[in-house]
Amino acid sequence: MDTDTRGARGTAGSFVPDVTGRPVWRLLLRGLGVYLPGWTLPRGAQPVPGGGAGPPAFLTPSGFGLHLRDRARGLEPDREIYVRGRADPSFGIVLAGPAQAVGTRVVDAAALVRFARRITFEELTVEGDPASVPYAARAARSVRNVVLLDRAAGVGLCAEADPGTGTVTSPVFVRLGPPHERTVRAYAPDPAPQAVRSQN
Numbered sequence: 001m002d003t004d005t006r007g008a009r010g011t012a013g014s015f016v017p018d019v020t021g022r023p024v025w026r027l028l029l030r031g032l033g034v035y036l037p038g039w040t041l042p043r044g045a046q047p048v049p050g051g052g053a054g055p056p057a058f059l060t061p062s063g064f065g066l067h068l069r070d071r072a073r074g075l076e077p078d079r080e081i082y083v084r085g086r087a088d089p090s091f092g093i094v095l096a097g098p099a100q101a102v103g104t105r106v107v108d109a110a111a112l113v114r115f116a117r118r119i120t121f122e123e124l125t126v127e128g129d130p131a132s133v134p135y136a137a138r139a140a141r142s143v144r145n146v147v148l149l150d151r152a153a154g155v156g157l158c159a160e161a162d163p164g165t166g167t168v169t170s171p172v173f174v175r176l177g178p179p180h181e182r183t184v185r186a187y188a189p190d191p192a193p194q195a196v197r198s199q200n
Contacts, residue, residue: 024145031094039182047190063170065108075101092145099150109159109170116146
């Protein structure tokens with residue numbers, strides 16, 4: 001999935017709440033359709049003020065993050081890898097499973113993209129076929145959008161990487177309702193108030 005971050009930030013560099021036109025949003029909806037079929041999908045993202053969306057989520061200049069009680073290694077989430085484009089392909093990956101699989105207690109945009117790139121490399125490397133390694137390495141570097149859905153914890157996190165600058169951000173946090181509600185709510189960082197200059 002390629003990403004176009006034009007319009008993703010306001011004039012002061014703050015996030016704007018409308019993320020629904022970006023590839024990471026489409027990847028989120030696709031992932032929800034695969035891993036939570038029949039759940040009510042969000043129509044948009046509700047803006048969240050600087051205080052954040054409540055535990056375990058927090059808000060930083062690069063977007064949302066999750067603060068977990070525990071970390072664990074060796075957990076294998078389910079995954080779906082999507083490719084967009086032929087000449088210069090970009091990759092998106094949906095991960096469904098415990099957020100602890102990322103292997104750190106703080107899951108932010110950088111940690112999530114690193115984890116997704118490692119998973120992509122491992123998934124596309126064919127054991128015993130050294131020719132698969134260069135393709136898997138290129139694919140891992142080309143991961144632009146990541147969606148993590150942790151149904152047990154009732155949370156999700158989306159991250160995107162800017163191909164030009166390498167900057168990673170997490171513009172969407174997701175709350176998954178209990179199974180009897182089957183609801184999904186999405187949140188985006190509320191932009192900081194813009195200074196208004198008056199001209200006399």
